[in-house]
Amino acid sequence: MPKKSVGVRCKSSRCRDREFYCHELTVQDRIEINVGFFRSGQLSDQRNFLASYVDSKETTKKKEGSRKNKTMIYTLPIHEQRKQVCQHMFLSTLGVTERQIRTALKKRQRDGQIAMKGRGGRREAEKVEDEEKRQSY
Numbered sequence: 639m640p641k642k643s644v645g646v647r648c649k650s651s652r653c654r655d656r657e658f659y660c661h662e663l664t665v666q667d668r669i670e671i672n673v674g675f676f677r678s679g680q681l682s683d684q685r686n687f688l689a690s691y692v693d694s695k696e697t698t699k700k701k702e703g704s705r706k707n708k709t710m711i712y713t714l715p716i717h718e719q720r721k722q723v724c725q726h727m728f729l730s731t732l733g734v735t736e737r738q739i740r741t742a743l744k745k746r747q748r749d750g751q752i753a754m755k756g757r758g759g760r761r762e763a764e765k766v767e768d769e770e771k772r773q774s775y
């Protein structure tokens with residue numbers, strides 16, 4: 639039994655037009671994804687899942703000139719493949735809220751920035767140290 643019940647599936651014909659996987663997903667698939675998501679019971683694992691299956695892409699709207707817009711891409715692991723679904727299908731299959739996804743993505747972004755800063759910072763520090771050494775000789 640899934641820990642959280644699987645929500646109402648997506649029936650939008652727009653998703654069929656966009657070739658999303660919403661219509662192909664069986665009830666069994668959705669339960670398996672849901673169970674897998676909650677299996678470990680660790681919030682960090684769930685965040686990692688969300689951060690790795692949801693992507694945000696910056697798109698430029700042609701109509702509004704150069705204004706940048708963020709599009710969210712939702713995918714689900716289906717038979718060891720990533721299939722794109724709409725937000726509704728993603729949220730209702732996993733039983734999560736949009737807010738949880740935003741938190742997961744924000745956390746991923748922050749961790750990435752810290753990692754980059756750490757690496758670059760250290761290199762900079764070493765360079766300065768070397769220069770100081772050279773100057774003192």
Ligand SMILES: [Zn+2]
Nearest residue numbers: 648653660724
């Ligand atoms: Zn859909």
